[in-house]
Amino acid sequence: MELFFQYMVAGITYGAIYSIVAIGFNIIYNTTGIINFAQGEFVMLGGMIAVTLNNFMPLPSAILATVLITMIIGALIEMIFIRWLVNPSVLRMIIITIGISIIIREAALHIWDEKVRALPYFTGTEVTSILFFGAHISPQVLWVIGICSVVVVLLNLFFNFTMRGRQMRACASNRNSARLCGINAKNMVTLSFVLSAGIGALAGCVISPITYVHYDSGAPLAIKGFTVAIFGGLGNSMAAVVAGLILGILESFSI
């Protein structure tokens, strides 16, 4: 029974990670129809930048700065590679975003190196554990699950109850109609890249003590996240959470 809980919690942890990557996919897909295959790189960048910054500043400010920096990178990527495209085909978009992910990965390899890094545990150390129904749980796991939940709730509030969120949904729903309402669709696309970059980076920070991070750790996460996004019916964030948890739990029980 303890073992069951142990696997369950591990599954939920990974599930939460996959969900959050999938939500990153969904935000961009919803406003643009683009599958951003560079989503995993945002997670990687989050982990890497935070580790570096953590050498100079305490963990909370390092994470905050990391999220902001990655958001700026997300905005720049959109402005440089996406903004000027006029009605690009799906295939072209896939190729472009894969290209972006390769560029980011290579840049990361040059800036850092191929060493595996990790942020320190947010509370306690590797060996700290909380007893939960007989299972030993690292507090970091609670951080991951907690932060993922908070992100999901905040995003829901944002999309449903703020003017900006409504505008982004309007762009997703009917771009021309949104423009006819005076909404600057291009800025909404930039905003969607900023949001998903920030969320990806935050995810990268919280998971790095558990999963570690190196220049090449984005792609596998992107694949998992993409699977989950598709499984949850592309574009639906709540379904992505459920799908993510299912995939995470299935994985942990099948090992």
Add this chain to the structure above:
Amino acid sequence: MIKIKNLETGYGKLKVLRRISMHVNPGEIVTIIGANGAGKTTLLNTISGIVRTRAGEIIFDRQNIAKFPPEKIVLMGCSLVPEGRQVFPTMTVKENLLLGAHVLYLKKRKGLIKEELERIYTIFPILEDRRHQMAGTLSGGEQQMLAIGRALMSKPKLIMMDEPSMGLAPLIVKEIFNIIRKLREDGNTVLLVEQNAKAALKIADRGYVFETGRIVLEGTSDDMLTNKDVQRAYLGRDLDAEAKL
């Protein structure tokens, strides 16, 4: 209000509008009639900035808006009720209307939004009853009212409507046309594209007839209603056949 000079547009190699010149005066209802594919929708989409202008001028509010993006044109006070309604189906009626008021929000006149919402609800009471319903689940007529309401939420100086009667039952069509007439009484200016030429000419002050991207006829609605060519082509009366009978 708006003056168009030698406007040309097209899609790729296809030329759709050829040297269109027309105007709408403040407080008028002007209607554009013409067969399918004549370029009426293209004209409205070009004015609102969705379709790119190739040549010519569109003077609105003393500025040439021919190269402006749609969001700027709406901000200047020129709103389009697009063909086929195009509401946001996965959003509620109220959310659709609030998005229409985005322009007021940009102009920092947020205070007006509530007032406008009330005004739209008095014009279309059904929208108030349905305000929490998803727009996609409204009936066709209700969606059309929502599309008109959404465009009105920006307090436009000129409102353009693309076939508001399309696919609606005669009773609803009558209601929509009554509302358009009421809009003029409230001081609005309307550019109306219609298949339903007779009904459109009855409420309009003036009209233009489009044929394959050209204006072939223009005049006051009364003149057009009695014009033989218009009657034959667009009002469903065949005078020769009638004469023979």
